[in-house]
Amino acid sequence: MAHILLRHRDVPDINKIDVYKKNGGFDAFKKAVTKMKPEDVTAVVKNSGLRGRGGAGFPTGMKWSFIDNKNWPHYVVANADESEPGTFKDREIMESNPFQFLEGLALSCYAVGANVGYVYLRGEFWQVAAFLDEKIAEMEKAGFLGDKLFGTEYSLRIYTHLGAGAYICGEETALLESMEGKRGQPRVRPPFPPSYGLYGKPTIINNVETFTNVPMIMANGADWYKSLGTADSAGVKIFSLSGRVRKPGNYELPFGSTFRQLIYEYGGGVQEGRPVKAIMPAGASSSLIVVDDKVLDTQMDYATVRTIGGDLGSASVIVLDDTVDMDWVVNKTIHFFKHESCGKCTPCREGNYWMQSLTAKIHEGRGKQEDVDLLLNVAKQMQGKCLCALGEFSTMAVVTGIERFPQDFKKAVNR
Amino acid sequence: MSLEKKYPKEVKQILAKYPPEQKRSAVMPLLYLAQREEGYVNKAAMQNIAQMLDITETEVASIVGFYSLYHDEKAGKYRMQVCTDLPCALRGADEFLNNLCGNLGIKVGETTPDGVVTLEAVMCLAACDKAPMFQTQGPDGIKYHENMTVDRTMELIEALKKSDAGVK
Numbered sequence: 095m096a097h098i099l100l101r102h103r104d105v106p107d108i109n110k111i112d113v114y115k116k117n118g119g120f121d122a123f124k125k126a127v128t129k130m131k132p133e134d135v136t137a138v139v140k141n142s143g144l145r146g147r148g149g150a151g152f153p154t155g156m157k158w159s160f161i162d163n164k165n166w167p168h169y170v171v172a173n174a175d176e177s178e179p180g181t182f183k184d185r186e187i188m189e190s191n192p193f194q195f196l197e198g199l200a201l202s203c204y205a206v207g208a209n210v211g212y213v214y215l216r217g218e219f220w221q222v223a224a225f226l227d228e229k230i231a232e233m234e235k236a237g238f239l240g241d242k243l244f245g246t247e248y249s250l251r252i253y254t255h256l257g258a259g260a261y262i263c264g265e266e267t268a269l270l271e272s273m274e275g276k277r278g279q280p281r282v283r284p285p286f287p288p289s290y291g292l293y294g295k296p297t298i299i300n301n302v303e304t305f306t307n308v309p310m311i312m313a314n315g316a317d318w319y320k321s322l323g324t325a326d327s328a329g330v331k332i333f334s335l336s337g338r339v340r341k342p343g344n345y346e347l348p349f350g351s352t353f354r355q356l357i358y359e360y361g362g363g364v365q366e367g368r369p370v371k372a373i374m375p376a377g378a379s380s381s382l383i384v385v386d387d388k389v390l391d392t393q394m395d396y397a398t399v400r401t402i403g404g405d406l407g408s409a410s411v412i413v414l415d416d417t418v419d420m421d422w423v424v425n426k427t428i429h430f431f432k433h434e435s436c437g438k439c440t441p442c443r444e445g446n447y448w449m450q451s452l453t454a455k456i457h458e459g460r461g462k463q464e465d466v467d468l469l470l471n472v473a474k475q476m477q478g479k480c481l482c483a484l485g486e487f488s489t490m491a492v493v494t495g496i497e498r499f500p501q502d503f504k505k506a507v508n509r
Numbered sequence: 510m511s512l513e514k515k516y517p518k519e520v521k522q523i524l525a526k527y528p529p530e531q532k533r534s535a536v537m538p539l540l541y542l543a544q545r546e547e548g549y550v551n552k553a554a555m556q557n558i559a560q561m562l563d564i565t566e567t568e569v570a571s572i573v574g575f576y577s578l579y580h581d582e583k584a585g586k587y588r589m590q591v592c593t594d595l596p597c598a599l600r601g602a603d604e605f606l607n608n609l610c611g612n613l614g615i616k617v618g619e620t621t622p623d624g625v626v627t628l629e630a631v632m633c634l635a636a637c638d639k640a641p642m643f644q645t646q647g648p649d650g651i652k653y654h655e656n657m658t659v660d661r662t663m664e665l666i667e668a669l670k671k672s673d674a675g676v677k
């Protein structure tokens with residue numbers, strides 16, 4: 095099937111504006127602004143079944159319909175923080191198919207009545223931001239951004255904003271704080287961004303991949319989109335495949351494709367032909383899933399992955415083979431979360447500090463079974479008590495690692 | 510010299526991105542500008558930015574402290590930041606970094622004696638399928654180097670030593 099999101103793999107030079115235009119680019123945006131009411135755009139997105147691609151899978155059209163029309167101005171912010179270990183899809187979109195992403199962002203701005211859209215990129219995407227700035231300038235020159243677009247009263251500007259190396263800024267309210275020039279620490283919710291967002295104004299935040307779907311949905315219709323994927327999860331998804339596979343990379347597949355297809359058909363199987371021991375379907379924030387034939391044949395969509403003890407999240411599939419010890423994996427993930435905890439709430443700040451010293455002790459062979467029990471206890475104590483999802487994420491691999499791979503921890507404490 | 514004097518065009522462009530009454534939002538891009546030449550933000554620059562945005566110097570300093578790409582101390586001209594996070598580590602990133610240390614004769618966190626490269630280990634850079642990889646943060650901004658070998662990295666370091674980027 096031709097790509098819907100990674101279209102640069104089928105259409106060379108689609109990151110050039112004339113090539114993008116020749117391939118139907120900006121037709122959807124022009125049609126929306128000149129012929130459609132904003133709420134009709136939202137209705138199409140709602141009917142398409144599109145769900146957010148940043149991890150939580152929240153229905154996109156429904157989010158847009160929550161925008162508070164009593165409070166103005168409105169903003170739309172694209173979340174291009176992409177910092178979950180194992181995730182590298184938004185970067186490929188922005189580098190290679192930037193106009194489709196920007197058109198999707200523009201459509202969203204029109205749908206919710208925003209005259210300014212921002213792209214918040216992680217600071218390391220310095221070159222990507224410079225590239226997007228060029229593309230935005232080209233859109234302005236071609237009349238797709240600016241004042242009174244297509245002779246209507248609608249005006250739109252898009253700006254990039256660089257973060258500076260903080261995973262927590264991917265959390266949408268921390269992202270907003272960061273954009274306001276503060277430390278990136280999550281806000282207490284509710285209120286949610288569609289009523290209280292950037293500068294306290296109604297704001298829609300979506301992931302880069304989410305926006306990139308929108309021009310194709312507007313062009314081909316909600317029913318077309320819904321016909322792809324599964325009843326629970328409409329459309330296509332980019333799976334970032336990493337770890338011990340022969341061909342790591344991004345693969346765009348319809349929801350409902352299986353782990354086996356992703357790992358063996360596309361990823362070329364495991365290095366040295368070894369068996370898959372575990373997968374993490376949502377990056378470092380994932381549960382560790384024990385892999386057998388049944389798991390390999392599981393359909394990848396939001397609902398089905400839940401039945402095998404995990405979440406699909408951002409679909410960053412990390413493959414672990416039988417040479418990998420889970421005490422090592424957990425030590426790595428906690429090293430990450432300890433570093434990235436923003437420190438605002440005690441369970442996450444202290445819990446990760448504690449978990450780090452325990453995972454290091456266990457992995458380095460200085461631990462006893464009591465340390466493993468204590469680690470599990472600390473992780474479980476944290477669950478449900480943290481202000482934002484990062485705290486919860488940090489416990490996932492620890493708890494599932496110890497509970498599902500006890501032999502690895504036994505081996506570690508007897509080292 | 511103040512940022513407005515040194516980079517008038519850039520400062521204007523940055524401030525234009527945000528509503529005039531929300532100019533505090535410009536603190537992050539201004540810090541990148543302040544850091545451009547010396548690789549760290551000194552006290553005078555923090556004062557300068559605080560004044561420009563009507564916030565306190567402490568607030569600016571707390572931003573510098575919070576985000577890992579801002580630095581308040583001088584290091585090598587280039588920070589070489591190797592990703593050793595889980596997916597990269599599954600593809601040999603730890604060994605790569607170790608070998609690099611051996612070749613350079615420095616430990617992680619240290620700077621080569623000529624002051625050109627500071628070696629650091631960092632978290633995922635969204636290039637997990639192209640490990641071993643690192644970014645360089647220096648006078649010419651941030652650049653990715655992917656699918657690297659120790660040999661090619663040593664060549665890059667030689668090139669960085671000869672480069673005159675950032676020299677006025």
Ligand SMILES: Cc1cc2nc3c(=O)[nH]c(=O)nc-3n(C[C@H](O)[C@H](O)[C@H](O)COP(=O)(O)O)c2cc1C
Pocket residue numbers: 145146147148149150151152154173174175176177178261262263264265266267299300301302304482483484
């Ligand atoms: C710690 C943390 C990190 C996150 N990082 C990202 C990220 O890098 N990119 C992203 O799009 N969403 C990220 N999210 C999810 C966002 O908070 C938010 O749900 C998402 O941007 C909404 O867009 P969507 O509905 O299109 O998925 C993160 C959430 C948490 C709790």
Ligand code: SF4
Pocket residue numbers: 262279280434435436437438439440442443480481482483484485486
């Ligand atoms: S859970 Fe962690 S990251 Fe989230 S607010 Fe609390 S300390 Fe910060």
Ligand code: FES
Pocket residue numbers: 179180181592593594595596597598632633634635636637638640
């Ligand atoms: S883990 Fe190294 S770039 Fe993602």
